[in-house]
Amino acid sequence: MEIRTNYMDGNYAIYVDYGILEDQISQYTSQYTSVHFIVDQNVYTLYQDSTLSFVQNPIILEGGEASKSFDAFKRITETLLERGIKRNDLLIVIGGGAVGDAGGFAAATVLRGVDYIQVPTTLLAHDSSIGGKTAINSTFGKNLIGAFHRPKAVIYDLSFLETLPPHELLSGFGEVFKHALLKDEQTVKALMEATKNEISLDTLKPFIISGIETKMHYVTNDEKESGIRKFLNLGHTLGHAIEYKYKMPHGIAIVLGLYFMIYASNAEERQNIFDLKLFRHYFEQHGYPLDQLKTINETEMMTLMGKDKKNQSSGSIGFVLMKNFGQCYFTEIDNDLLEKYIKQLKESL
Amino acid sequence: MEIRTNYMDGNYAIYVDYGILEDQISQYTSQYTSVHFIVDQNVYTLYQDSTLSFVQNPIILEGGEASKSFDAFKRITETLLERGIKRNDLLIVIGGGAVGDAGGFAAATVLRGVDYIQVPTTLLAHDSSIGGKTAINSTFGKNLIGAFHRPKAVIYDLSFLETLPPHELLSGFGEVFKHALLKDEQTVKALMEATKNEISLDTLKPFIISGIETKMHYVTNDEKESGIRKFLNLGHTLGHAIEYKYKMPHGIAIVLGLYFMIYASNAEERQNIFDLKLFRHYFEQHGYPLDQLKTINETEMMTLMGKDKKNQSSGSIGFVLMKNFGQCYFTEIDNDLLEKYIKQLKESL
Numbered sequence: 001m002e003i004r005t006n007y008m009d010g011n012y013a014i015y016v017d018y019g020i021l022e023d024q025i026s027q028y029t030s031q032y033t034s035v036h037f038i039v040d041q042n043v044y045t046l047y048q049d050s051t052l053s054f055v056q057n058p059i060i061l062e063g064g065e066a067s068k069s070f071d072a073f074k075r076i077t078e079t080l081l082e083r084g085i086k087r088n089d090l091l092i093v094i095g096g097g098a099v100g101d102a103g104g105f106a107a108a109t110v111l112r113g114v115d116y117i118q119v120p121t122t123l124l125a126h127d128s129s130i131g132g133k134t135a136i137n138s139t140f141g142k143n144l145i146g147a148f149h150r151p152k153a154v155i156y157d158l159s160f161l162e163t164l165p166p167h168e169l170l171s172g173f174g175e176v177f178k179h180a181l182l183k184d185e186q187t188v189k190a191l192m193e194a195t196k197n198e199i200s201l202d203t204l205k206p207f208i209i210s211g212i213e214t215k216m217h218y219v220t221n222d223e224k225e226s227g228i229r230k231f232l233n234l235g236h237t238l239g240h241a242i243e244y245k246y247k248m249p250h251g252i253a254i255v256l257g258l259y260f261m262i263y264a265s266n267a268e269e270r271q272n273i274f275d276l277k278l279f280r281h282y283f284e285q286h287g288y289p290l291d292q293l294k295t296i297n298e299t300e301m302m303t304l305m306g307k308d309k310k311n312q313s314s315g316s317i318g319f320v321l322m323k324n325f326g327q328c329y330f331t332e333i334d335n336d337l338l339e340k341y342i343k344q345l346k347e348s349l
Numbered sequence: 350m351e352i353r354t355n356y357m358d359g360n361y362a363i364y365v366d367y368g369i370l371e372d373q374i375s376q377y378t379s380q381y382t383s384v385h386f387i388v389d390q391n392v393y394t395l396y397q398d399s400t401l402s403f404v405q406n407p408i409i410l411e412g413g414e415a416s417k418s419f420d421a422f423k424r425i426t427e428t429l430l431e432r433g434i435k436r437n438d439l440l441i442v443i444g445g446g447a448v449g450d451a452g453g454f455a456a457a458t459v460l461r462g463v464d465y466i467q468v469p470t471t472l473l474a475h476d477s478s479i480g481g482k483t484a485i486n487s488t489f490g491k492n493l494i495g496a497f498h499r500p501k502a503v504i505y506d507l508s509f510l511e512t513l514p515p516h517e518l519l520s521g522f523g524e525v526f527k528h529a530l531l532k533d534e535q536t537v538k539a540l541m542e543a544t545k546n547e548i549s550l551d552t553l554k555p556f557i558i559s560g561i562e563t564k565m566h567y568v569t570n571d572e573k574e575s576g577i578r579k580f581l582n583l584g585h586t587l588g589h590a591i592e593y594k595y596k597m598p599h600g601i602a603i604v605l606g607l608y609f610m611i612y613a614s615n616a617e618e619r620q621n622i623f624d625l626k627l628f629r630h631y632f633e634q635h636g637y638p639l640d641q642l643k644t645i646n647e648t649e650m651m652t653l654m655g656k657d658k659k660n661q662s663s664g665s666i667g668f669v670l671m672k673n674f675g676q677c678y679f680t681e682i683d684n685d686l687l688e689k690y691i692k693q694l695k696e697s698l
Contacts, residue, residue: 070422070423073419081489081490108496113496113497138427140430145458147461307433
């Protein structure tokens, strides 16, 4: 399956399928004199003798947020320079979302930018690898230092997903679900039906592809996030705060954030557009810890949300809500009202 | 004097004159909710009670290359985030070329990019502040990590130049001279005539403006340096190597590089297009240490030049040479031949 971006220029292909990595990558590497690899440690340990046997002399990154520190950024860029990377070389970044973000930021900044290819290896990375956002973390929050830098291609070999631990699958599914909400009611219903018993890889492929297409729609129409790209932030405003506070996997925190978004969408419209009980049952059945929402501290959440880089004012916090499936809108919710919504949600659980 | 860039979009103004800073800046700051300042320590010490009395709570950077380390990058971005910088805030960067590069890279990357204004305070920075290149240094060379990020304006208040120490004036003049070479014979002759006795600020203003216009011509037609922007690298290939090796001020090393470029331009054409003696006399009269060229080690220079980020191949080194004043061309000089030219130049001195 090949999906192409639809920018004015600088378009690239996203390949999604099983067992495609080496073949697809060779079509690109043959165009470059030198190729450099950045690979997630866990992924390399699992696949160095099989899927990744063609990878030579990789820079190995500790997976997860550790790869997004200033120190890791320094180590990656200095190692690339020590190896004599040139402007017309290619960098291939293989790993989960964090390694993709960190490797992408290195590609964006070393020699003021070199070509790179994203090879996402987790379900969550079906989201982060699309859209050209790269970043490292600040002590004041995630992804606060970064750049927009489009890859030359994204090669998403679904075989990597087969070794994902259950909590990683659950986390990645949070973004799959978000993309269904962003699309339309039919997609949400089909996804919930396909996963009514369990979330299994076999059933997810069409929803992953649909999710990538949905994300691309928003990203190509608003690359620098001045308008509709904000809608991709659905569930993320409170989700990020919960993720930061409880060190919860990203997509799991996002599901909690989505649940609050559904609550707040109903509250803002003063009617039950969405059946909260249905979503609560569905999320809890799959193991998402909605009970955690009972224990959050409103004041603390407000402070954390106020620091989000997407937030541009004080006195209120920008939120993406839904009028219906696939119908998002951006609104500033007054601080007092937002705090009241959080309190009410806690009481409702 | 106001010069406007000529990009497809995202244009900005460059203001050049005496005593214009506060008035010009207020036209921009009034458009933003919050403004953050990054200021060169030396400049702030000299001007905090006068020209810069309007600057509030600046982040102070040690001037020079120290401001372009990874540690300084971390400190700048973390301080901006600690102060709650938002995407729609403005950053104003006041200082010499190094502070401009470092502050510009922070503006390019914090929150994936915020608006910024360059306020160059040295003669050298008339060059570096134009063109949207930002960078920090690697242990493997200068400016090896960076980004292209256009400012919203450049405000070049020439009053700052009055306190420049003589070696800073001499260094900055190297780039003024390069821009004259890039323009035409008439400009070179007029500049040499105007400075035949001494290099003084009073006579330089029209040449600074002409230099900015020349640079802008190359930059707006080739922002990402895939073609003619390379010509701005005139004198820089060997110049950077000398600068790195002898820790010489940038523009002084560039004059040495320009002298070699003139030599090599003659050699490649097998005729004396340029009167070497004339240039030697002129440069030495003003105190440029051309004798230093006698002591350089060919092999070492070759190694350093091979590491330049503009260099894309091995076996040869890319060079910008001139067929005549204002007529540059890019060529790959074979390593052996280049080494021979350096040897011959040393013997000629």
